[in-house]
Amino acid sequence: MKKWSEPSYPLALWGWSPTEVRRYALAVGAPRSPLDEGDLRLVMTDEPEVLPTFAMLLADAHSLRYIPLPGVDYEPEDVIYAGHELELFGPLPSSLTGTSTSRILSVGDVRSGVLVRRETISRDKAGKAVARNVVTSVIRGAVSGESHRPPATPSETVEPLHEQIDVPTLPQQALLYAQTGDDNPLHWNPSVARGAGFDRPILHGLCSAAMVTRAVIGHVTDHGWVAFRRLSVRFTSPVVPGDTIRVGIGGRPGALRFAASVGGREVLSSGIVEMNGAA
Structure with a gap:
């Protein structure tokens, strides 16, 4: 028998400036080299280029950690990331303001808890669609x-x-990465991490995904961030800060596929990066 009901999501206001853009790029490992002039455009200009995964942050305001799912009993630390889809409707400028709205796409019981898919649409102040995020979460237990x-x-x-x-x-x-606004103590507090069943704090899933996505795009294009159209990825196990992520890449320039592992353990699966033509 269904117990849950749709949350009442308030309109989320957001905005960023070049300062937040640079901070995000540094948080996800840019520049890969201080001699890489393409990567330096992400952090060292008055109007820095914007990594497409920056738009994943627009979905966070309506996270299940902040806005409970009515009818389901859980604590914020019970919510874990299981997957993310991002679609951009054009390159991101270095400054922008707008709003986001969310709705629940599906809720269902799985072996580990409750799996929830939530869609967030973000628009600029003129009403033009900027990004669509679909977040898949599991509420453990x-x-x-x-x-x-x-x-x-x-x-x-x-x-x-x-x-x-x-x-x-x-x-x-x-x-x-916590400096981008995601200060979940699971990622920095050893006691909280141990209480959640981890030996030490783990890396944010969105940070792992962003670092891998940037590396994949950079491997097959010449800093072709503006050609990005869509990302889809599943989180299968956590990355620990300090790990080296081994990424396998396939597909073709306009439709890349990837998976990632640490020491033979899969951490990201079913990765897809779609580009607007070969950059």
């Missing part, structure tokens, strides 16, 4: 009373990931 119905996905032939790159993370990576 909770019950919604509704069966999980996986979304239909087209079958496709899976080709091998024929290229590999390594993406290093810093021991302080989670502390840097």
